[in-house]
Amino acid sequence: MAVKLKALNREDHKKSTTKAIRENGQVPAVVYGKAKEAKSIAVDSLALIKTVRDEGRNTIISLDVENDKPVDVMLHDYQIDPIKDELLHADFYVVNMAEEMDVEVPLRLEGEANGTKEGGVLQQPFYELQVRAKPGNIPEEISIDVSNLGIGDSIAIADLPQRNEYQFLDDPETTIATIVPPDTLKDVEEAPDENDEPELVDRKGDAE
Structure with a gap:
């Protein structure tokens, strides 16, 4: 069963807005796939870290983006600040559960x-x-x-x-x-x- 994770739409890509997102405990991210146009989002940083730590890097995540239908995704990549050891950005890839x-x-x-x-x-x-x-x-x-x-x-x-x-x-x-x-x-x-x-x-x- 997929782990649920809520996400907010992120339309403003200014540095000041991105900084504010991180200060609010969220991490900027993008979700994309073969049949889905890339969309900028933001997810709770601690919730994402806990999900990966408890369920593993390859766990299936049901990403519930506001004003959109939930999609099954996997964490494809992420960036961490080597000095502060903080999550800076995450990439989610939409998966087809029927394809290898x-x-x-x-x-x-x-x-x-x-x-x-x-x-x-x-x-x-x-x-x-x-x-x-x-x-x-x-x-x-x-x-x-x-x-x-x-x-x-x-x-x-x-x-x-x-x-x-x-x-x-x-x-x-x-x-x-x-x-x-x-x-x-x-x-x-x-x-x-x-x-x-x-x-x-x-x-x-x-x-x-």
Whole structure:
């Protein structure tokens, strides 16, 4: 079920008006789609942040724009002030619930791998996977249990359970989790000390 979010029409694009919108706790935004003309709107900043935090980036939002019919949208993009850490702008894309779309879904590793208990190091090369699905079938995240991984073991996309609701688009051989062996004590001892002075070769011969 889509999460509801109210929006106001935004016709004045002056900087002073945009600033006032942000000061009132709202964020300027635009909503657009294949069969919909782009429209400038404003939504409650905290409500949008809470929706994404609680439901995930790919959640379906029923956007209720004043004087218009609600439309199903997804958050396509957003901008954040790096200094104030405030939401500056958001883009919403109107989705067709009957058509598949390509999205990035968070990847989460679960459990404590046996290999890490033996001193190995768990590496996760990717934190998102490319998925194709209808909007209503997009998973909130992809979870993988790594408890049985030993040192030298790995998991590739091909090892993931196949679902009828969605398909993975990345190369099936792509490694998404692996346990690498730790550096041995011998390797550490043999590594040159950066503070050691370089060895001089035959000072007498050099002098001659």
